[in-house]
Amino acid sequence: MSKITISVGLKDFDITLDEDFAKFFEEDFRSTFGEKTNIDTKDLLYAYVQKCYDEYLNKKEYKKMLEKLEKF
DSSP, rough: EEEEEEEETTTEEEEEEEEHHEEEEEEHHHEEEESSBBOOOHHHHHHHHHHHHHHHHHHHHHHHHHHHHHHH
16 A cells, blocks of 8 residues: 545645555546646646546547447
8 A cells, every 4th residue: 555645725635555556546637737746726626627528538438439349
């Protein structure tokens, strides 16, 4: 397990994640927010909306793939 601290709106939040996921999370967090030490609430909300949109597109693509596979 790995403990990660994220600062949002000048408040620190500690989260504990599995080692493999923690590495992925840290890389993704860095690619989203850069090297910021404190994330604005607005930036966090925008990032969440973007991740939801990415998931939406992924699910649409998965559904198309599944429909193609079911035809075989």
